Amino acid sequence: MKYFILILFFLSITKSSSQQSTTLYRLKSLAVRDTIQVDSVSINSSYFFLTSLKDSRIPPSSYVVDFQNASLRFISPIAHDSIRVHYLRYPTFITKKYQAIDDSVIVNRTGNLQKLYKLSLPSEIYSVSPLDGLMSSGSLSRGVTIGNNQNSVLNSELDLKVSGKLNDKVTLRASIQDSNVPLQESGYSQRLDEFDQVFIEIFSDRWGIRAGDIDLEDSQSYFSKFSKRVQGLSLSTNFKNEDSEFTTFAAGALVRGQFSTSQFVGQEGNQGPYKLKGPNNELYVLVVSGSETVYVNGIPLKRGATEDYSIDYNAGEILFNATYPITSEMRITVDYQYSERNYSRFIGYAGSHYKNSKWK
Secondary structure, eight states: OOOHHHHHHHHHHHHHHHHHHSSSSSEEEEEEOOOEEESOOOEEEEEEEEEEEOEEEEOGGGEEETTTTEEEEESSSOSSSSSEEEEEOOOHHHHOOOOSSSSGGGGOHHHHHHHHHHHHHHHOHHHHHHHTTEEEEEEEEHHHEEEETTTEEEEEEEEEEEESSSSSSSSSEEEEOOOOEEEEEESSSSSSOOOOOEEEEOOOSSEEEEEEEEEEEEEEEESEEEEEEEEEEEEEEEEEOOSSEEEEEEEEESEEEEEEEEEEOOTTTTOOOEEOOOOOOOOOOOOOOOOOEETTTTEEEOBTTTTSSEEEETTEEEEEEETOOOTOOOEEEEEEEEEEEESOEEEEEEEEEEEEEEOO
């Protein structure tokens, strides 16, 4: 009977010790200091209190607990040298440190590794080419004309187009052409891409400069709307913010052609061609391409094969499409510029605009 009681007592002690080791509720006796480190990992905030060695509760207002760092700090003095901390520890799988590679396999940096790093540098030499973002296309042709009743003639023609970005903010566009053929593109399409247009343009979000063939237009004003094709230099700049916008521009150029107006009455069922006459009733005028505006009874028409009319700039003739029938009741007015080389004309154009939320 005595041995049986000893065996039961031993088993009870073993069971209590195993429960003590597996339970997450912990009890520690610690000396009182300014800051006490309770545990090496974070602790649970749902179960935490302090008692004295005589099991009397210490009020929570006398201390502050940092549960994430598992530290305890007293904010008011207490009459105890040692305390007991009752707290709940997180499970091991939460507080355990997981890593793919052990720290022991990491090799410290040495001089030999630095030499290997230098050997792994790429051996390619990168050459920096200026204006690398520009794209160019075109042609240069040379020709010789020989006849039995004329001298030999050397013909040369250049067609160069350049476009692209000089940097992140500045863009360049240029069309440089040199041809002595006095012909222009026919006005059968709605949008013209003239082969005799020469210009260089540099612009960004706030400013722009264009030299060569430019178009001066004013479509904002009610009384002074106009459009003119000239050759010269134009400058523009704008400043914008959340409340206002300020724009200023200036241009000075030589006029490519002289302005003229031709008026005539349409013929019943005759779609054309109708001949455009100069200011002195000249029958042969060379119209500047894209400079015309056609009105029928005061209504402006559109150019194009699928629109209202087409025009032959070289012959100075206008032809109306079948989709826009002409009658004898139509008064036709054509404003255009024609090439005139008697003397040079100079034109200057400048202005500025300011606009905010209340006025402009």
